[in-house]
Amino acid sequence: xxxxxxxxxxxxxxxxxxxxxxxxxQDLSETREAGxxxxxxxYDLASDARDREINLILGDRDREKLAAIDEAxxxxxxxxxxxxxxxxxxxxxxxxxxxxxxxxxxxxQAEREREARLTRRYEEDRSFRRLGSTExxxxxx
Numbered sequence: 038x039x040x041x042x043x044x045x046x047x048x049x050x051x052x053x054x055x056x057x058x059x060x061x062x063q064d065l066s067e068t069r070e071a072g073x074x075x076x077x078x079x080y081d082l083a084s085d086a087r088d089r090e091i092n093l094i095l096g097d098r099d100r101e102k103l104a105a106i107d108e109a110x111x112x113x114x115x116x117x118x119x120x121x122x123x124x125x126x127x128x129x130x131x132x133x134x135x136x137x138x139x140x141x142x143x144x145x146q147a148e149r150e151r152e153a154r155l156t157r158r159y160e161e162d163r164s165f166r167r168l169g170s171t172e173x174x175x176x177x178x
Contacts, residue, residue, distance in 0.1 A: 047113050049137050054106045061099050109138035121145050
């Protein structure tokens, strides 16, 4: 991969990392400020609890994104950035521009998504059959 592209990728990943950290810091300060429940009624407290729960979920996403960015930066340093972790082929520069922390080429990503859909469909069918057989056993029993 070209050195100029790798340099730009590193800069973009570092900028993304800083943005995620800024967002996390801002969310933490807002959560601390919102944690003061003086004069709040039950509805306000419930709404505040829901907002904190949403922030925790977003916090998990931020942690996952930060980990993915850090892994990509490690791959840049190790010289493996842009190599698909599944087929070991080269990931296109266009894909890396769109998703700088991707680990898979388009083909391997599509295959994983297809397998996940099939697995999910199989699990749903299995659950439905189990549910259906329980109902018929109850009716016939």
